Amino acid sequence: MKSSAKFYHAGCPVCIEAQTVVESYLDTTKTDLEIVHLGEAAERLPEAEAAGVVSVPALFVDGRVLHLNHGADLTALK
Amino acid sequence: MKSSAKFYHAGCPVCIEAQTVVESYLDTTKTDLEIVHLGEAAERLPEAEAAGVVSVPALFVDGRVLHLNHGADLTALK
Numbered sequence: 001m002k003s004s005a006k007f008y009h010a011g012c013p014v015c016i017e018a019q020t021v022v023e024s025y026l027d028t029t030k031t032d033l034e035i036v037h038l039g040e041a042a043e044r045l046p047e048a049e050a051a052g053v054v055s056v057p058a059l060f061v062d063g064r065v066l067h068l069n070h071g072a073d074l075t076a077l078k
Numbered sequence: 079m080k081s082s083a084k085f086y087h088a089g090c091p092v093c094i095e096a097q098t099v100v101e102s103y104l105d106t107t108k109t110d111l112e113i114v115h116l117g118e119a120a121e122r123l124p125e126a127e128a129a130g131v132v133s134v135p136a137l138f139v140d141g142r143v144l145h146l147n148h149g150a151d152l153t154a155l156k
Contacts, residue, residue: 005103017142018144020142021137021139021140021142021144024108024140025083025104025105025108025109025139026103026104026105027103027104027105027106027107028105029105030102030103031103059099061099061103062099062102064095064098064099065147066096066099066146066147067146067147067148068144068145068146069143069144069145070145
């Protein structure tokens with residue numbers, strides 16, 4: 001089954017750079033990719049936190065969270 | 079031209095988890111992937127530093143560095 005990846009970000013410059021890499025090099029034959037802007041979709045903060053995301057940008061895939069550099073802590077988005 | 083990605087690590091648990099994700103989901107039709115263990119290949123520390131790597135695990139691709147979570151600072155490997 002194809003897995004589902006989520007890229008959480010907040011529109012920050014660090015986020016945009018990481019998004020460029022993820023969109024360019026994530027193998028979308030193996031996983032779908034959803035881009036979630038937590039600054040605009042604050043209702044999804046609990047979902048991100050439950051996944052283990054503590055800062056953005058972050059990529060969640062296969063139950064694992066990769067924090068990609070550091071743009072902003074999730075607490076700064078509340 | 080196919081680009082060349084490098085995954086720098088030091089064998090730490092955080093590194094291994096990140097490596098699992100990178101090896102599973104990096105689109106290798108677009109980039110080659112070289113795994114570099116900086117604990118075993120200390121002679122490559124200058125190359126990693128020049129690329130902008132400050133901690134491992136880190137993925138270098140297209141001139142960009144993504145630090146994937148935090149295992150160890152490069153200074154700890156010297």
